[in-house]
Amino acid sequence: MSDKIIEQVFFREEDYIKLSNNRRAVVFRGKLLFWGRSFKRNIIAVRKMKNKFDKLINFLAYLLGTVGIMAFVFWIYLNFDFIIVDPRELLYFYKNDDGLILAFLASLIFDMFIIYRISEKKAFLKKIKKIKEPQTNLAGGDYKKLPKLDVSNSLSEELLSILEKAYLLAHKLKQKNLNVIHLFWSLLYSSTINGLLIRLNVDVNKLTSLLKKYLIDDQEKKSNSSEKTSLSPQVQEILLSAFSDAYFNKKDSVGVLNVILFCYQSNPVLQEILFEMEISQNKIENAVKWFRINEQMYEDYLKFKKMARLKSGTNMNKSYTAIATPTVDHFSRDMTVMAKYGYYETCVAREKEIKQIFESFESGGSGALLVGPVGVGKKTIIEGLAQLMVKEEVPKFLKDKRLVELDISRLISGSSPVQAQERLMNIINEMQRSKNVILYIENIENMMGISSGSEESLELSEVLAETLSRQGIYCLASVSSENFSKYLEGKALASAMTTINVSEPTIDDAIYMLESKISWIENKYGVYFDYNSIEEAVKSSSKYINDKFLPEKAVLVIKSVAVKMSKLAQKDPSRKVCTKNDIAEVISDLTGILVSKVSESEGEKLMNLEEKIHERMIGQEEAVKAVSGALRRSRAELREGNRPIASFLFLGPTGVGKTELAKSVSEVYFGDEKYMIRLDMSEYQLADSVKKMLGDVDGTLGYLTEAVRKKPFSLILFDEIEKAHPDILNLFLQILDDGRLTDGQGRTINFTNSIIIATSNAGALFIQTAVKNNTEMAVIKQALIDEHLNKVMRPELINRFDGIIVFKPLTLENILSIAKLMINKIGKSLANKGINLLYDDNGLLKLSEAGYDPKFGARPLRRLLQDNIENEIANLILSKKLNRRDTVFINQQGEVTVDKGRNL
DSSP, X not given: OOHHHHXXXXXXXXXXXXXXXXXXXXXXXXXXXXXXXOOOHHHHHHHHHHHHHHHHHHHHHHHHHHHHHHHHHHHHHHTHHHHHHOTHHHHTGGGOOOHHHHHHHHHXXXXXXXXXXXXXXXXXXXXXXXXXXXXXXXXXXXXGGSOEEEGGGGBOHHHHHHHHHHHHHHHHTTBSEEOHHHHHHXXXXXXXXXXXXXXXXXXXXXXXXXXXXXXXXXXXXXXXXXXXXXXXXXXXXHHHHHHHHHHHTTOSSBOHHHHHHHHHHHOHHHHHHHHHTTOOHHHHHHHHHHHHHHHHHHHHHHHHHHHGGGSOSSXXXXXXXXXXXXXXXXXEEEHHHHHHTTOSOOOOSOHHHHHXXXXXXXXXOSEEEEEEOTTSOHHHHHHHHHHHHHTTOSOGGGTTOEEEEEXXXXXXXXXXXXXXXXXXXXXXXXXXXXXXXXXXXXXGGGGTTOBOOSTTOOBXXXXXXXXXXXXXXXXXXXXXXXXXXXXXXXXXXXXXXXXXXXXXXXXXXXXXXXXXXXXXXXXXXXXXXXXXXXXXXXXXXXXXOOSSOTTXXXXXXXXXXHHHHHHHHTTOGGGGEEOHHHHHHHHHHHHOOOOOOOOHHHHHHHHTHHHHHHXXXXXXXXXXXXXXXXXXXXXXXXXXXXXXXXXXXXXXXXXXXXHHHHHHHHHHHHSSGGGEEEEEGGGOOSTTHHHHHHBOTTSOBOHHHHHHHHOSSEEEEXXXXXXXXXXXXXXXXXXXXXXXXEOTTSOEEEOTTEEEEEEEOTTHXXXXXXXXXXXXXXXXXXXXXXXIGGGTSOHHHHHHSTTXXXXXXXXXXXXXXXXXXXXXXXXXXXXXXXXXXXXXXXXXXXXXXXXXXXXXXXXXXXXXXXXXIIHHHHHHHHTTSSOTTOEEEEOTTSOEEEEOOOOO
16 A cells, blocks of 8 residues: 555545544545444344345255255256257257256256355445545535445445444443454454464464453443444544545455554554554554565456457457557567566556656656666566556556567677668568557667668667657667666667656565565475565665675575475475564575574673673774774664764774774674775775776776675774875765765765774874873873864864764753654654653753863864763663663753563
């Protein structure tokens, strides 16, 4: 379900209208949606009896109908010899007085009854009718005059039965309201919802025990047992929203999948219960998409079987007016025929791009060019368009047309440029005469540069561009972003076509795309994937694999896992179930990065990071402590998302252990020293060294950008940074602030998973002298920044390193305001974990005073908050002393305390 639909069906509180009898209503497309059904035990009992009676009648009808057909077949068997001699005996069978014939004739009544019941059932299933858009603005009008629509008449039989179970449960517990917990409990009776929870890897027994606790402890018990139980306003709102969701998703009725989407959001208790099961609203939405896409693929399969009969298997259209296109047929593949026979996968989450193709043609254009990175699904969009053409779900001008893919390799192979141009002209001429062919060219850049070589001759691409400019044919094409910039941008062909950018999908869209492929992968390899493994494949591939794009890299991971687990399952059948750990192992194999969840042992390692580093690093306690604290903040997810894991500037004389500490951090944090990328900045003293570091447009790869692209999880050591050219130092501003760089080929290189360490010998002699005079380290550090470091590095670069910043002078009041902003940022990070953050104004003032330094603005305050607040919170999280529903409080002394929250 798209974000747009989610916004449409999640009504705000002020959108609801209160009707009599505690009922809610909402305006939807010019109609007043409301819940009009009242439940009563005797009515529910009667309906159950009626359903059982109907099932019995249907069973008897099927039985008697089948008996009659078998009697007729048996009569044919007994009289087979007479029928062979005189086949007319079979035509006049009804004149025979045989008892078998009489039984068959009697059964025809039951056969017709069965046909009637089937047609009645099909008509009954279509409970949601199309609603026309309102012609006038209804804002501020009299809503009571609007036409009303009772959503209770739009429920599927399964959902209605579940609501009845929920009502009986609430009545049994003597509770006056059928609330969300009752509804969710009853949803567990649905096989669809059970399947959904299995895919979400939910322990149903644990879930039911938690739900049962809140069912029993509910305080809304009635004192008067004769008082009626009714639907709570929250449940009514869920059902109204579910109707809207079903309508926008073109469902015949409101089903259990429509309802479960809104149960989570409407009830905080249910949210906490499901959070304990590691289930979020986003997971439910994506899992529902999974079930819906499977439903859609099955419906498409049936529709293709039906619609394909109307779609010619040759180049002839339905009206039999198409002209033969032998050249087109020889040099192309008919994608509509391929779609007709189910060769293509379902295209999902690309409605925007397909709509842009339609709008391009409808606005008078003749060509549309899909531009995007390799692996984002440009070809899949075209395949999805072919499927829509088979189903006739396209604009009128595209109906009854063929979509063919030009095979450029066949077009140009074994021929001279002149012959290739003749072939292309024949294809264009046939398309112009036939008028029912749409051409698709994959990797259209392959047509560039092919010409006869004579003076003023045209390339193949220019021939096509000229035809498109005359609007002679319809053409679709695709090209990678890199090749578009290199070959097509600014050329005639690009100008003649509408450019449609196909970007890498979002995480949720990529999950949806992967879900559409899982059934095929599971059937092929005989394995099973739950939702968590699919989500992990998308997120981990997005995070760890930087040289490919979604969804291709996620599909690669899933297929690799399926192949691996399929082989293991031959010896151990339990290995058929693919888990998050299996995904992590495969990604580790593909990238060499140790991918794992923060475990108890890993948390213990982080808590003792200083000790681990000191196993190979002697002294430098202050530096080790600073690095360790930053790494713990990173693992506790308290850092800003667009910055590197940590960035440090190590100052000191040579040989004191700056590089050794960098190696130690690489080994302890990333698992091996090989994850350290080292650059000696004395090699980058010239102005053209930028190309050496970033690469060039001629294809030369940059040392830094290429190394980080291949190993995004790494420690980057810039040794003796003060020796680099100033233009090189300007690059570090973007790395440290935005966590990214653009290389010479136009690719964005991600530094957010890197640790940045720069070393400098600036002021080395001063350090030695000051230490000899027993000067405090804080005084030495301040003097280095003020008197030595500013001479070799720009102040704005110094500010980017964690812990060292130069800002314009700030007042104490400014610092206090900034402190509140910083604390609020920390609070937002904690809120995502379900943890509250409160503070005492006096404590915040004390922190602000302690962090106040006119020379360095808010940076000392940031360091202070990191040391006194963020470090403490991170330690509490990692040591399991701070959990969801707890409250962090900063007291009057500016210290962190924890108020424990309630247990479920």
